[in-house]
Amino acid sequence: MRNRSVKDDIRDYWSHRAETYDQSPGHGLMAARDAAAWLALIRRHLGPGEGRLALDLGCGTGAMSLLMRQAGFAVTGLDFAGPMLERARRKAQEAGARLGFIAADAENTLEPDGRYDVIIARNLLWTLPAPQAALGDWFRILKPGGRLLAIDGDHARQSLIERALPRLDRLLGRMQDSHSLVTPAQWRDHGRIMAQLPFGAGLRARDAADLIGGAGFTDLRHENLRAMHSRRWPLWSRARLAALDQHRFAVSGSKPGPGQ
Numbered sequence: 001m002r003n004r005s006v007k008d009d010i011r012d013y014w015s016h017r018a019e020t021y022d023q024s025p026g027h028g029l030m031a032a033r034d035a036a037a038w039l040a041l042i043r044r045h046l047g048p049g050e051g052r053l054a055l056d057l058g059c060g061t062g063a064m065s066l067l068m069r070q071a072g073f074a075v076t077g078l079d080f081a082g083p084m085l086e087r088a089r090r091k092a093q094e095a096g097a098r099l100g101f102i103a104a105d106a107e108n109t110l111e112p113d114g115r116y117d118v119i120i121a122r123n124l125l126w127t128l129p130a131p132q133a134a135l136g137d138w139f140r141i142l143k144p145g146g147r148l149l150a151i152d153g154d155h156a157r158q159s160l161i162e163r164a165l166p167r168l169d170r171l172l173g174r175m176q177d178s179h180s181l182v183t184p185a186q187w188r189d190h191g192r193i194m195a196q197l198p199f200g201a202g203l204r205a206r207d208a209a210d211l212i213g214g215a216g217f218t219d220l221r222h223e224n225l226r227a228m229h230s231r232r233w234p235l236w237s238r239a240r241l242a243a244l245d246q247h248r249f250a251v252s253g254s255k256p257g258p259g260q
Contacts, residue, residue, distance in 0.1 A: 006129050006196045007105070011081055013189050014060075018083035022061050035067060042071050042120070045149045045221060045252040049073040052117035057106045057138070058124035062088030062099070068120060069097045076100040078109060107134040111141045118142075122151040125211070126203040129196070135215035145257035148217060151225070153248035156194060156202040205249035217253030225249055 030038075046054075049072020056065040059077030061084055068075045077099060079085050085101050092099040104110060106121070107130050119138050128134050138148055194200035199207065205222060213220055225248040 006193060009189065009193050010127060010129075013186065013193060014081040015083045016186060018061065018081060018087055021084070022087065030063070035070070038064070038067050039071055041151070041223070041225075041250060042068065042149070044223075045250060046071075046073075046118045046120070046147055053115065054118045054120065055109075055111070055116045055141070057109075057119060057121040058127070059088055059101070060084045060123075062091045062101075064120055064122050065099050065101075066091065066095060066097055069099055073118065076102060078102045078104050078106060080105050107131075107137065109137055109141060113140055114143045114146075115141050116143065117146050119146070119148045120151070121148070123153070123155070125150055125152045125208055126155055126199045127197070129198070131198060131211055132214070135211050135217075139215045139217065139255055142255040144255055147252060147254045148212065149250060149252040150208050150212065151248075151250045152203055152208055153225075153246060154202040154204060156200060202247075204247060205251060208249065208251045212251055212253045216255070218256050219254045221250075221252045223250040 049068070051072065051074050054068050054073035054075045056062075056068060056075055056077040059065050059079045060081075062077055065075050065077040065088060077085070077088055078101070079088070080103060082103065085103055088099075089101055092101075102109075102111075106124060107128060119142060121138075125131055125134075142148065205224070209220055209222060226246065
């Protein structure tokens with residue numbers, strides 16, 4: 001009998017993916033243009049850092065934690081995959097960035113009520129077994145007037161361009177797809193996990209907005225990131241072609257303050 005939860009499988013899957021995760025676009029070393037695009041997005045939705053307390057949920061290897069620190073926030077990264085956190089700590093040390101890291105469950109952080117000024121969650125909502133419970137916890141740990149930014153996308157359904165690119169890679173004799181780093185066994189685990197998740201068939205911007213609004217957040221702001229993602233890469237690069245038809249988005253909302 002298999003005495004494991006889907007969360008155990010998720011932790012193991014992302015722990016294994018940590019070995020090659022920084023070879024995926026947007027997670028390892030960023031070009032200046034790439035970093036500038038992310039920093040502009042953060043400032044549009046969360047405002048200036050000014051030393052405010054920020055929590056990077058599902059921080060992985062720390063790419064967004066480092067960007068949030070660059071934007072002037074006092075950042076704590078949270079993840080429950082140990083190998084991801086090890087790499088995040090190492091990257092922060094190498095960059096000389098003062099960041100804190102917590103090994104914890106993003107759906108039940110156990111952080112104090114009203115601790116953080118802002119929360120950022122990149123590519124996290126689609127992976128959660130209980131997203132509604134997670135949003136309730138995130139609402140709880142934000143200060144009144146604090147703001148949540150969820151950056152995510154439909155990572156289950158591939159566009160026509162994405163489906164065509166592997167064939168193009170083979171014709172050109174290149175292997176530039178970060179998905180090629182995932183082993184067949186990991187892909188099988190990924191499929192089995194996704195079949196058990198609420199958004200295993202794909203997360204759309206309206207789904208994220210419904211979750212965030214349903215948790216009590218107000219002043220919701222939506223942004224389609226297709227143009228931003230495509231501009232991050234050189235013209236006719238593989239990553240730019242893939243981004244042309246991907247569903248990627250940002251949704252942010254505020255926890256009402258006193259009197260609201």
